[in-house]
Amino acid sequence: MRWKLTMIFVVVGGLLLSLIALPTSHAQKKQWHIAIVPKALTGEYWVRCKKGAEAAARQFGVKLTFIGPSAETEVDKQIDIVENLITRGVDAIGISPCDGKALVPVIEKAIAKGIPVVTVDSDAKTNKRLAYIGTDNEKAGEIAAKELAKLMGGKGKVLIIQGVPGAENLMQRVKGFKRVIAKYPQIKIVSEQACQSDQTKALDITENALTAHPDLGGIFGVNAPGAPGAAQAVKAAGKTGKVKIVGFDALPDTVRYCAEGVIQAIVEQRPYRMGYLAVRYLKEALEGKKIPRMVDTGVDIITPEKARKMLLQKPK
DSSP, rough: OOOHHHHHHHHHHHHHHHHHHHHHHHHTTOEEEEEEEOOOSSHHHHHHHHHHHHHHHHHOOOEEEOOOOOSSSOOOHHHHHHHHHEEEEEEEEEOOSSSSSHHHHHHHHHTTTTOOEEEEOOOOOOOOEEEEEEEOOHHHHHHHHHHHHHHHOOOOOEEEEEOOHHHHHHHHHHHHHHHHHTOTEEEEEEEEOOOTTTTTHHHHHHHHHHHHOOEEEEEESSTTTHHHHHHHHHHTTTTTTBBEEEEEOOHHHHHHHHHTTTOOOOOOOOEEEHHHHHHHHHHHHHHTTOSSSSEEEEEEEEEEHHHHHHHHHHHO
């Protein structure tokens, strides 16, 4: 009888010890809290980025906070958001900086606090961030320039519609674009203006350019609102097909204008993939795994023919 009681105590004691040890082992498998800070919460582009991040959060079992300013011009608001995330003690941050220089101090502050940071979609001017995940923007700018030069037959006047000054990804696109255009001596860039990521301002810029340069031959919309704003003005002026337009991102208006032939080519990025990979790689970094410093998520070219197919595929 004593032997049986001794065995019971040994078994029970062992169970209690194993239960006491559980929290320590589980602490090593904590649920990481990852924050993704886009340039803005509005717009189809960022909606798709969020969906990718959410899919990765579900797959890898992390807590996700997706928070950003209401507009891409709200640099100070984005800085405040990151400051707040540092105070809250999130485990890692993925950010698309509204301004590649202005966000550097707060990004480096997070890193100094032991919070790993990756840049998404747009980079920041710091070598302390773990990785950049997004489009190779110089290469994408080169692709846009080659498309536009081919459409224009290698000659004519070009308008560049920038987005928000200071955005690193947009500056890289323009750099790549100009590098290729410089190889065409008969193509001249006559104007370069920023629409502040506002489609209506892109429309106004294009209207003014068409008045100043009636023989304008091409327009490069550097970010999402540029091409549809330009297309609206070109169509209203009765110059569809005469003024060639190449833009970025397959927003609903952009695809519709492309299907109509007002826009001739769209350089389509992969925001869903950006959001997904940002969460995945941040989790791996938190687990002590090595992640790549540069992840090019690639682009696709959408032509009017492809745009028409895309519209037919959309649910009614």
